[in-house]
Amino acid sequence: MMPSKCLERREPVREQVYTRLKTMVLSGELAPGERLTEEHLARELGVSRTPVREALHKLASEGLIQALPTRGFKVSGESKEEMEEVFELRAVLEGYALGLASRDVDPRKLEELEEYIQGAEEAYARRDTDEVFHWNTRFHDTLNALVSHRSRLHQLIADLRKYVLRYRKDTLSYLSGARRSIDGHKKIMLALRLGDPEVSERIMREHVREAMEDAFQGIQMSPTQKHRPAISKRSKRQEELSS
Amino acid sequence: MMPSKCLERREPVREQVYTRLKTMVLSGELAPGERLTEEHLARELGVSRTPVREALHKLASEGLIQALPTRGFKVSGESKEEMEEVFELRAVLEGYALGLASRDVDPRKLEELEEYIQGAEEAYARRDTDEVFHWNTRFHDTLNALVSHRSRLHQLIADLRKYVLRYRKDTLSYLSGARRSIDGHKKIMLALRLGDPEVSERIMREHVREAMEDAFQGIQMSPTQKHRPAISKRSKRQEELSS
């Protein structure tokens, strides 16, 4: 039989749903505290309950949502304590990762990193915080890629970073935060060039902790979330995944 | 299938299967490289594919098994690099955790920890390595419990520890390893009493790294695993979960 048109990568629906829901949670489209039920999501996404269920369990294991006893799931709250813990874990793991990376850096990667800093600096001059954020993200992604051979560490850091990205707008909407982060990146470069694991580790920890402070700047977080109704009204609209 | 008349504790079958499979993997009953298919496992455990599948996905997300494209799963290999990475992550995270814990220790917990060391010491005097292992495990579990309010950190450490437990026998079957680990625990106690986060962190890192060295003592690990046939022959026997 002809292999038919299997040219396109056949990504399982489960994965699509997972990615979609994750995006919705991280973007805030699904607000913290909002309740999620398999059936409604399945209808909304135009698939059956099975893949939705698997996606929900996966998200729950990552902490993005949490299982209620027998009432489905709800989007995880964002208590200050929880965010702090995630930032602290980032500080520790990314610190360790930078220490590892600093033992043997590819000069071309250093070049690349410098470019991102340069890009951020120029964006800062234009007071374009979105653009600064963009370059900073590339910077951190590239740093993380330096330890991609340590797959667990790499994955862990990626997950934690995605988790706090939810608050990116808040983080950099103050120019002072942007300034500090760029300066922090410059220090990271110096540590990398120095090639000293311990210094690199310490510098990175400080950097992430500064980012945490800036993220908390002027944001009041309620430890307890009010219970949002449920699925939003636009549930009726059959949004196909293929969009 | 008959609706089982499980009147007692209503633990979801999914969880039972998950726990069961995890045990089988960690105990080596399912050897690294061995292939797992939903259907066979479902038959073997006397349940349907649904809970088996969910358990498999969960195990995969923890890295205990890995998904083959569309061929099911296989028990993860145990290359030296992978074990090293896990031990290194433990060193970093448990180091950080001990630093956190050292800032404010409950004296009763210190008492408890001392008892476990005492127990291990006595077992060591009897050359009972299994017993030493038992007390050492309690010791580490108790330490980890000190940061249970940091749920992510706590969970992460618990997962990583479970992962390397697979090699416990090898780890402590040498008395020198047992000796070193007990001495390490004593140093940890001193660091805790000192109450200095940085010292505690360093001491713990050293301790876990020593444990790694001992775990690798005299063990030859093949980076590539040979492909074991599939499910073992006793698949036919209907082993009910309720056993």
Place this chain on the structure above:
DNA sequence: GGCGTGCTGCTTGTATCCAATAATTCAGCC
């Protein structure tokens, strides 16, 4: 005799079905 092609079965992915149960509502009783 070697290699390509189609068949067959194993295995997963998804949908649907059924049962069990917690929450909710509503009616009857005090």
Place this chain on the structure above:
DNA sequence: GGCTGAATTATTGGATACAAGCAGCACGCC
């Protein structure tokens, strides 16, 4: 009018049914 309890609903957990894909194999062609 408020409280208690039974019926109703909402929702998950598990089982099964069904489709689709890849692997291995055998057969036939060159």
